[in-house]
Amino acid sequence: MATLTRPHHQSHLFTNLSLKPKPKPAHFSPSRIKMSLQETAPSVAIVGVTGAVGQEFLSVLTDRNFPYRSIKMLASKRSAGKQQTFEGKNYTIEELTAESFDGVDIALFSAGGSISKEFGPIAVEKGCVVVDNSSAFRMVDGVPLVIPEVNGDAMSGIKLGGKGGLIANPNCSTIICLMAATPLHRHAKVKRMVVSTYQAASGAGAAAMEELELQTREVLEGKPPTCKIFSQQYAFNLFSHNAPVQSNGYNEEEMKLVKETRKIWNNMDVKVTATCIRVPVMRAHAESVNLQFEKPLDEDTAREILKNAPGLVVIDDRASNHFPTPLEVSNKDDVAVGRIRQDLSQEGNHGLDIFVCGDQIRKGAALNAVQIAELLL
């Protein structure tokens, strides 16, 4: 994928900043590859394989040694015929059509809402389980909206080899926020949550990451910045999230946090407000989260709860001022949480402030989808 691999940036720092798939983990071994070839493993399709999330699907499948009988690389007509290397084999990218899903057990979709709306139901019709990364079906009644660590049980009605089904992957900001908020919610019940986000370029796709880099070079050279993906200068600047603003003044990104939280927690009473901001960071989001609880929860208990929560790492070193940063979680699976402290503005230990960072492409999208697929196995 030309836009995401550039040989002239090989330092670990720049790699870490943005682009290359991370090295294979220690548990990756040829014997495990063999296992993945077994006849009982599912047939998998990747829809939108050329995109930033599509590429990350492949990386995560490998990292997690996801078993598969066969794998199909699907994309738009424009990309059909191109080659995609995966686990040492070359695959020809195929054009996505209604026939693409014949014999496919699991399809991981990340090709935008309109593709999901058109082809998701076709795939399900053919008995395929679709894990959809778009917003197309997230709020549809009966479609489970799943973060495996949070509400994996919500998809218990959907099985492989049956009549197919559709599972929605939540929005990246929601996943990253709820990975940290849920363990606390389970303990003390969140009444109200005020979220301010610091969102990376990657949320707008690989082209947006390219634009941030290009603009930064241009501004440093004293040139006007190229604005194609975003309508304004992004380098050394920040702006309200580019999602359309609704009549209530919230943009769609913010409303995802409000609505998806209610659905995932199966709690229509939880109050959420959010302000979503794009910052000039490449691929990991940060979120400042203020929590109001029904029951008291002191910060030491909260820290212990978070330390024991799956998929979460606590980085909370006050003495050396070391807390989560987007760079530190880039290309990492775990969401990081820190700045855990009793909210001074609330009485009786009924509030906490926390700061969360998570890789937007990984746990915010591809990893969460693959974890959903793993629950199906």
Place this chain on the structure above:
Amino acid sequence: MATLTRPHHQSHLFTNLSLKPKPKPAHFSPSRIKMSLQETAPSVAIVGVTGAVGQEFLSVLTDRNFPYRSIKMLASKRSAGKQQTFEGKNYTIEELTAESFDGVDIALFSAGGSISKEFGPIAVEKGCVVVDNSSAFRMVDGVPLVIPEVNGDAMSGIKLGGKGGLIANPNCSTIICLMAATPLHRHAKVKRMVVSTYQAASGAGAAAMEELELQTREVLEGKPPTCKIFSQQYAFNLFSHNAPVQSNGYNEEEMKLVKETRKIWNNMDVKVTATCIRVPVMRAHAESVNLQFEKPLDEDTAREILKNAPGLVVIDDRASNHFPTPLEVSNKDDVAVGRIRQDLSQEGNHGLDIFVCGDQIRKGAALNAVQIAELLL
């Protein structure tokens, strides 16, 4: 000032991004210069003239046609003897000593807390009115902490030509937040405020701005970033504010917002919590502010209140997704507010979310101090 003027960056974009003093405003004219030379005008001293804020003091004095009988450029021994051009004249920078304040009416201090603590009382002793940009005296009883648009009356006891006095300039984040929050507070009384900041490099001084630029070049070239001012990579990253973290888990920057708000509003009951984050932006801060009011306040009324507030500009165009950005307020006097909307998480119009941006060096420091000095005239 070598670090802030570099001939190879002359595009308006890069200039706007960071560094050069803005062009003279239309009202700047020779006749006004003459007025400033009149005998009755005060004698002024700038303490810390070589710093980012010190330089901005000069720029603001010129822009606002501040009258002065004489002006002294004061700095550390290291800078003594260097030349400083101001309004067409050359001045020799003098070393700051106890004698520096003989005959000085107004001293604008921005040379760090320890310099203020040592020399502020000496200047006052000599009948000088000190406007101090450091945190040294902000929370001291009897020292007015002033944002002219908010609580100018708090300094009514201090006069020129009398027994001297000390007035503290609030912290940049507090000023920028309260410029927008105060008009709403006056109308509906703020009970609780949750603030998340997006703070620029300039808050850590000119060297931090240089480091952000240097690091960005290095990272783009695949080199390891130089970390001298900050302990970690700042380019394409963000991190919890570098101020020391207290035992309650809040860093000092956050506690300034908590405590200064109470003092400026003369209201010990207002509840404030804050999370302060450094983002890779040059010289203007942004803040996401969630407000809870005692009385109901609908968003249309709030918008009208903010439109009529001094020193504030409303940028709130939902249709074209145009809201305040740090770049847009850089080198500007006014603080910008937008994303004004009814907080969905509160009932009965008792809450609002707003997003505020302000130039950290200007209204966040130098401009506010010069406005305080103007109130003395």
